Amino acid sequence: MxxxxxxxxxxxxxxxxxxxxxxxxxxxxxxxxxxxxxxxxxxxxxxxxxxxxxxxxxxxxxxxxxxxxxxxxxxxxxxxxxxxxxATFKLGIEFKDWGHLGNRFFHGFGEFGPAIQNRSSVMHWLRLRSMGGMDSHEHWSTATVMALRNRFVPPDGDAPSAANAYSYAFHFxxxxxxxxxxxxxxxxxxxxxxxxxxxxxxxxxxxxxxxxxxxxxxxxxxxxxxxxxxxxxxxxxxxxxxxxHDWTHWLPCDSAQAVPCDKTAPLTPYTTSTARSAGWQWRIPLQHRTGNGHVYCSGYTSDDEAGRVLLQNLDGPALGEPRQLRFKxxxxxxxxxxxxxxxxxxxxxxxxxxxxxxxxxxxxxxxxxxxxxxxxxxxxxxxxxxxxxxxxxxxIRDFIVLHYKLTARDDSEFWRYCSGMSIPDTLNHQIELFRRSGRVTILDPDGFAEPSWVSLLLGLDCWPQRLDPLLQQVDERALRTHFERLRQAISQTVDGMPDHGAFIDRYVRAEPLQRARP
Structure with missing residues (x-):
């Protein structure tokens, strides 16, 4: 041989x-x-x-x-x-109608405050919430507060503070x-x-x-x-x-249509993802235009209907016809x-x-x-x-499947399929660990970190049934004082930041393009 x-x-x-x-x-x-x-x-x-x-x-x-x-x-x-x-700046993603119609939550880039006695700030917030008198966890995310007020400056300083307790990306x-x-x-x-x-x-x-x-x-x-x-x-x-490896049984969307439209004010420092009856629609603001797209499952809607939904929900006039995409x-x-x-x-x-x-x-x-x-x-x-x-x-697959699986929507056949579908064992373990103990486990050190998982789990109404018993070691009154001071520091810091669009105009405004790119 x-x-x-x-x-x-x-x-x-x-x-x-x-x-x-x-x-x-x-x-x-x-x-x-x-x-x-x-x-x-x-x-x-x-x-x-x-x-x-x-x-x-x-x-x-x-x-x-x-x-x-x-x-x-x-x-x-x-x-x-x-x-x-x-390019514009991106502090995270706003989710609309995910989980249930009328729902809105934000996946911001950054922590929800510093850890306390080797436990995440969110775990302590969950304890206080269970006792009453606590606002949404999003008040303790600097990136989220900035985004919802359309403010932006890059993080500043080396010492931990509200002025640098966030990160950012780009839309381009x-x-x-x-x-x-x-x-x-x-x-x-x-x-x-x-x-x-x-x-x-x-x-x-x-x-x-x-x-x-x-x-x-x-x-x-x-x-x-x-x-x-x-x-x-x-x-x-x-x-x-x-x-x-075909994952369409977990992620059934197989089509998309994309189209830019005229930009509109205000220039928001975040992506928007809005759930639709057979998928979801994105909105990405750039300096010269807004990018839009509708991701959907062709088994639950037609291309014509998907295109109609996309064009009907644009902020401004479309700059061309939607471009059709297929994928697996x-x-x-x-x-x-x-x-x-x-x-x-x-x-x-x-x-x-x-x-x-x-x-x-x-x-x-x-x-x-x-x-x-x-x-x-x-x-x-x-x-x-x-x-x-x-x-x-x-x-990444598991993190994306999480968005679909934890839904209470039953207004369409697509969402009924998503809520009832089986999921990977790895994701099931992560969901159940949080549901039973309030703990988040990260299986890939290069993947999404704990704050990202928390944003999605809580945003989709997955609440722990029990909490870490060691949280009781922290005095309740001192803990509430800590959270109130942190919230005020974040609010005051964001109040002093410029508008996102104004920051771009002052420092990094691009020259207008003769034609928007399709």
């Missing part, structure tokens, strides 16, 4: 990124920065192939606070980035962001090839991809191929047949297979309810750099990459 050939070792000499858009250029930028610092004799060439005939999805315009660390790693000028991408035009990173990457040596891939060559024996051929006959060879081809998954599925929630069984790594939509898709798509791109390229291979693409590196990506995907 012939022994399978082991790929030759040695450093990578060329990385080929298949696909542009947000995923492609967010991958190319840090790789270009990394290689620009390497000795030219040992430098790895980076080539990105982008087809002018294939559009990008472009629904991921809201982000999580970690986008700031990605930008900082690239040494981007924050003010320039905001102006170039028509994903197309403009990709173009901004394209210029950044190409300035650091990344080359761009325009064309459509019509053939893929693989090495006999081990199935490693060796080259791709473009429609004009050019053949581009490489040692490592990064699949940023979106839902097409040209290499990871088309060539490697990595397989797919889930993830690849392997996101790194042989010498192919999938990043972005080619690796999987969890609907944009909590703005995780760009987060998964950042973490995908970050882990690739951390586990950077040589030409052999050792399978143990790939296994570790796949383990960590799977853990993150599953944690």
């Amino acid at each position: 012939e022994k399978q050939r082991t790929p030759d070792g040695g450093p990578l000499r060329r990385i080929v990124i298949v696909g542009g858009g947000t995923a492609g250029w967010m991958t190319a930028a840090p790789l270009g920065q990394l290689m620009a610092r390497v000795d030219p004799k040992a430098r790895c060439e980076i080539v990105l192939i982008e087809s002018p005939d294939i559009g990008t999805v472009g629904v991921g315009e809201a982000t999580l606070p970690t986008i700031r660390f990605y930008n900082r790693t690239l040494d981007l000028d924050n003010a320039e980035f905001i102006r170039k991408t028509q 035009d994903a197309g403009l962001y990709a173009a901004y990173l394209r210029d950044y990457a190409m300035a650091r040596g990344v080359s761009r090839e325009e064309g459509t891939i019509v053939d893929v060559s693989v090495r006999p024996g081990d199935g490693f991809v060796t080259a791709v051929t473009l429609d004009d006959g050019r053949r581009i060879e490489g040692d490592l191929f990064i699949d940023c081809s979106g839902f097409r998954a040209l290499l990871i599925e088309g060539v490697c047949k990595a397989g797919y 929630t889930g993830m690849r069984r392997k996101t790194w297979d042989r010498n192919v790594v999938a990043i972005g939509l080619s690796s999987g898709f969890v609907e944009p309810l909590e703005s995780t798509s760009i987060q998964l791109i950042m973490d995908g390229v970050g882990r690739l750099i951390e586990l950077f291979p040589d030409k052999r693409c050792d399978r143990h590196l790939a296994n570790e990459y796949n383990r960590r990506m799977a853990q993150q995907y599953e944690s």
Whole structure:
């Protein structure tokens, strides 16, 4: 029997990124920065192939606070980035009609006050609430109070205070962001090839991809191929047949329509998610327009009806016709297979309810750099990459499923399905632990933190039946005094902040675009 050939070792000499858009250029930028610092004799060439005939999805315009660390790693000028991408600031997400009609709650970025005797502030708040006389926990979230008053300044100071007890992210035009990173990457040596891939060559024996051929006959060879081809998954599925974990039984939405509209005042520093009869609608305010979309399940409503609901609930005139999107929630069984790594939509898709798509791109390229291979693409590196990506995907999946499962809505067949559906054992454990003890467990250290889970659990009316008995060690009167002082400090601090729109106009206002991007 012939022994399978082991790929030759040695450093990578060329990385080929298949696909542009947000995923492609967010991958190319840090790789270009990394290689620009390497000795030219040992430098790895980076080539990105982008087809002018294939559009990008472009629904991921809201982000999580970690986008700031990605930008900082690239040494981007924050003010320039905001102006170039028509960005605004994001303090969290406002949820409307989730859980029950008329419900409203906020998922803010930040804590609900400092821990007390090694127990979270919320646990102590729950104890006081059970005794009566406590307002909503949202009064102790600086980000939430800021958002509801349309105020914004970046956190200030090093000593813990209400002036820095919050974080923030951005809303931006994903197309403009990709173009901004394209210029950044190409300035650091990344080359761009325009064309459509019509053939893929693989090495006999081990199935490693060796080259791709473009429609004009050019053949581009490489040692490592990064699949940023979106839902097409040209290499990871088309060539490697990595397989797919289908999660539509937990996340049944399979369609979306997206359309921008004229911007309206006030310029809110948060995303809005409004539950509809067969899904939900997003609203993302940018400097030059407002992004909107309707995510829905085609089994419970028609495309025409979904489009009507979307257009009927815009703040201003639509800037074009809604763009139709189809998807299947889930993830690849392997996101790194042989010498192919999938990043972005080619690796999987969890609907944009909590703005995780760009987060998964950042973490995908970050882990690739951390586990950077040589030409052999050792399978143990790939296994570790796949383990960590799977853990993150599953944690995000559970957090999104939580939004649907904890509903009391019975006004439509869709919501009746969601309330009655089975859920992953991991999520069931997290819900029941909180319901029975008020404790939150975090299964993925890189996933959503305790305050985020608390915001959703309480916002969806999941209340603990019992509390940690050690909470009784804190004097009730002293505890109430502490919470009242903290609430006043937050309120007074936010009162002194400028309006979100005024802050942007003063410091980071972008030049008007001639035409709003669809």
